[in-house]
Amino acid sequence: MKAVQFDAFGPAHEAACCADVPDPGAPADDEVVVEVIAFPINPADLLTIEGKYAARPPLPYTPGAEAVGQISQTGAGVDGLASGDHVMLLSRENWAQKRKVKAAEVLKIQTQPDRLLQYAMLKVxxxxxxxxxxxxxxxxxxxxxxxxxxxxxxxxxxxxxxxxxxxxxxxxxxxxxxxxxxxxxxxxxxxxxxxxxxxxxxxxxxxxxxxxxxxxxxxxxxxxxxxxxxxxxxxxxxxxxxxxxxxxxxxxxxxxxxxxxxxxxRTLGQMPRAGIESLYAELAGHVRDGTLAVGIEATYDIADIKGALAHAGQQGREGKILVLPNGQV
CATH class of the missing domain: 3.40.50.720 (NAD(P)-binding Rossmann-like Domain)
Structure with missing residues (x-):
């Protein structure tokens, strides 16, 4: 499968690349496998690649603060989640075609087909x-x-x-x-x-x-x-x-x-799970009723991550840059 990685800090469109990495495999009892539908490029992601964010991660590293995806597999001990559910990924390292994470690191969301990409930008x-x-x-x-x-x-x-x-x-x-x-x-x-x-x-x-x-x-x-x-x-x-x-x-x-x-x-890290669920349920409702609608300037394939990052770094954009790692929605 493909994922975005960088093995040295520097300008994002130069340092990061699309790499072939091992498939995450089957989930453990408390894990789920998520097919990533879309992820946005945020300023924090660019700063992470440049080595200017809160802490420098160990290299090589896959960035990505947020993404929306669909569960493809669940572990035997997972309750409340099922294959086909749309989820928001709460953990990092999301710039990949698939993610295998603890079930507690995803949040099930009610989506609408015509607004699915909006949920990729819900977390941040x-x-x-x-x-x-x-x-x-x-x-x-x-x-x-x-x-x-x-x-x-x-x-x-x-x-x-x-x-x-x-x-x-x-x-x-x-x-x-x-x-x-x-x-x-x-x-x-x-x-x-x-x-x-x-x-x-x-x-x-x-x-x-x-x-x-x-x-x-x-x-x-x-x-x-x-x-x-x-x-x-x-x-x-x-x-x-x-x-x-x-x-x-x-x-x-x-x-x-x-x-x-x-x-x-830090704020999310200090909130109880119930508070996080309540916050994002409220925000997802605002997406559904049209209160929240973030502009999207362009979407890219993961293979063209360098082009996507260069575009995201430009001044004067009129919307977010999104990457669709498994193809068009």
Whole structure:
């Protein structure tokens, strides 16, 4: 069977390749075999291949934080799962045609044929958006938040989930061309990141947002923090700028602002199984009712993983890059 591997850290489209690897074989009593239907390429995957993520894995390594698949075999001791079930893979190393994992490392999901690829993107971005919206500030209907990278997959999820909850969003982007599409997606206010941002935000929101969601860091963190209401929280979940987060110490002291970080893997690792199941059942429901729909720019065969990775690393994309390791759905 085929899997994506890399044996040295470096630019993703150069370091990773499609390799022939042994078939995983029959499952043990507590395992299942999953035929992978689709997996997305996320920024965390690119950082993993580059050796810039949380911890460097042992090499050679198969990346892949998320995927959707269909069970083809179950172990004799597995209950509640059967061949043919669609599942989301909770563990990593998912960029392969097949996965053999513990039954506890998959989550059965109710899917729809016309939205199957959306479930491949359920684990990371929708969950990141949902948890950042609820874990740091008790936002109520009518409250404001501000976010950068608003055209990203997480950004779109924040907009849609916030709108469903009655929370209003200020969305900061780098290009004027993104304003109209984001407004059409449900964004309340869309601003191009220029000097004078805090004045525009104050004029739009009145008292200012209570929550800022930051994927960029660097000077952008500072500009978002300047926009916050007293006692507001800036949550950073990315480093698109490659620079440290910035915050004025007098804002921490006199305006009671706070700066914290969000990492999905740690948050999920601290949640009980029931909490994880509840979270993803809720998010899967949002996919079914159309609240969540992440844009897809292109799909690739696993044999062209280098092309897929190069595409995923390009600026200005209008959607996610997905790989279909067992052919078109």
């Amino acid at each position: 971005n929708p969950a990141t958006a949902a948890l950042m919206l609820r874990e740091y500030v008790e936002l109520e209907s009518g409250d404001w938040l501000i976010q950068d990278a608003a055209n990203s997959a997480v950004g779109h999820c924040v907009i849609r989930l916030a709108r469903k909850a009655g929370i209003r969003t200020v969305n900061v982007v780098r290009r004027e061309s993104l304003v109209a599409p984001l407004k059409a997606s449900g964004a309340d206010v869309v601003l191009v990141d220029l000097d004078g941002l805090s004045g525009q935000v104050s004029e739009a929101t009145g008292s200012g947002p209570r929550l800022a969601i930051d994927a960029v860091a660097g000077d952008t963190s500072l500009r978002l923090a300047e926009c916050l209401a007293e006692g507001g929280v800036l949550v950073n979940y990315g480093m698109l700028s490659g620079e440290p987060c910035k915050m004025m110490p007098d804002w921490l002291v006199f305006r009671r602002l706070s700066l914290t970080g969000f990492w999905l893997a």
